[in-house]
Amino acid sequence: MPLASAERQVAAVAAVDLSEAPHGGDFGRALSACGAEPLRSGAVEILQINLGKLCNMTCRHCHVDAGPDRADEVMDRATVDACLAALDRTEVHTVDLTGGAPELNPSFRYLVDAAVLRGKHVIDRCNLTVLLSAGQRDLPEWLARRGVEVVASLPHWRRRGTDAQRGDGTFQRSLEALRGLNGAGYGQGDPRRRLTLVANPVGAFLPVNQAAMEREWKEGLRREHGLVFDRLLVLNNMPISRFLEWLEASGNLASYLELLVNSFNPATLAGLMCKSTLSVSWDGRIFDCDFNQMLELPARSTGGTPLHVRDVSPQTIGTRTIVTGRHCFGCTAGAGSSCGGAIES
Ligand code: SF4
Ligand code: SF4
Numbered sequence: 001m002p003l004a005s006a007e008r009q010v011a012a013v014a015a016v017d018l019s020e021a022p023h024g025g026d027f028g029r030a031l032s033a034c035g036a037e038p039l040r041s042g043a044v045e046i047l048q049i050n051l052g053k054l055c056n057m058t059c060r061h062c063h064v065d066a067g068p069d070r071a072d073e074v075m076d077r078a079t080v081d082a083c084l085a086a087l088d089r090t091e092v093h094t095v096d097l098t099g100g101a102p103e104l105n106p107s108f109r110y111l112v113d114a115a116v117l118r119g120k121h122v123i124d125r126c127n128l129t130v131l132l133s134a135g136q137r138d139l140p141e142w143l144a145r146r147g148v149e150v151v152a153s154l155p156h157w158r159r160r161g162t163d164a165q166r167g168d169g170t171f172q173r174s175l176e177a178l179r180g181l182n183g184a185g186y187g188q189g190d191p192r193r194r195l196t197l198v199a200n201p202v203g204a205f206l207p208v209n210q211a212a213m214e215r216e217w218k219e220g221l222r223r224e225h226g227l228v229f230d231r232l233l234v235l236n237n238m239p240i241s242r243f244l245e246w247l248e249a250s251g252n253l254a255s256y257l258e259l260l261v262n263s264f265n266p267a268t269l270a271g272l273m274c275k276s277t278l279s280v281s282w283d284g285r286i287f288d289c290d291f292n293q294m295l296e297l298p299a300r301s302t303g304g305t306p307l308h309v310r311d312v313s314p315q316t317i318g319t320r321t322i323v324t325g326r327h328c329f330g331c332t333a334g335a336g337s338s339c340g341g342a343i344e345s
Helices: 004-016 025-035 077-089 108-117 137-144 157-164 168-184 209-223 241-249 253-262 266-270 290-294 326-332
Strands: 046-052 094-098 121-126 150-154 195-199 231-234 277-280
Touching: 004 046, 004 290, 004 326, 025 326, 046 077, 046 290, 077 108, 094 108, 108 121, 108 157, 137 168, 150 168, 150 326, 157 168, 168 209, 195 209, 209 231, 241 253, 266 326, 277 290, 290 326
Parallel strands: 046 094, 046 277, 094 121, 121 150, 150 195, 195 231
Antiparallel strands: none
């Protein structure tokens, strides 16, 4: 697809005329207006490792452009070992595994075991349906024994919203996977079996209140399917990759960007995930966040150079300037959005 090129995506978003919008639609100017330019990182607490673009699904909103055809872009064992060595050189307390479907990486269980052995909190960002794939049926129990938090994406607790975004039949398969997780003890208040669901709007609008949505989802899933989970995180859709393609194709790009810029909320800046998270791509390159990774905007070391995970140390990554762009309005709109959900509750 034409938008598969990161350069083309950045150009498509930059080309929208937002001169009449606040700060001219320029994220740097928005930061300056509240005295926050340049955006700087704090200590790195979370290493988010993208294990590759291979996925069993091809969702319409995917910012990774992941799918079954991306089998060549998967993290190898040497890079996994470099990530583990980086953990030993830093004060990172959480290892956040994402993809694609991270479980499809042949080194997934090796990495989880090694991170747990180091006393790290491990998160598996799971699309649910992968748990029904060949060789993965035992995964809920396996993860539960290691105290891994499962952060599972489900666009909506009703069938229509989920299938519209992820394909027909996804909702039923997601329910089956949730049953397996509940059966392994997930979602019932045990901090070593925490089940977090992640939702994002099915369209070009911002999510409503996260706490209210959580109440509705808990009630709906319990009442209609007998399923439970611990918490719901709500994310804004980012104007990147397939969601950007959809915005362009549906004629919603300009209005969605205007919405993001008009909804700029300075109170979200302190909680942006790029302030405390470092993102590693499948080939070991370092980014300030997963979105910058998809846009090929590498993080700069304190010395101003791009970094590989082999080079990560408190000296190279300590308070660095974060690389930002117009897409960053996606993280600061409304209640804000990060891998931990809404920033302002
Ligand atoms: S959104 Fe998640 S599950 Fe869907 S294609 Fe992308 S990585 Fe796979
Ligand atoms: S996209 Fe979001 S997380 Fe990434 S650098 Fe911009 S504001 Fe930070």
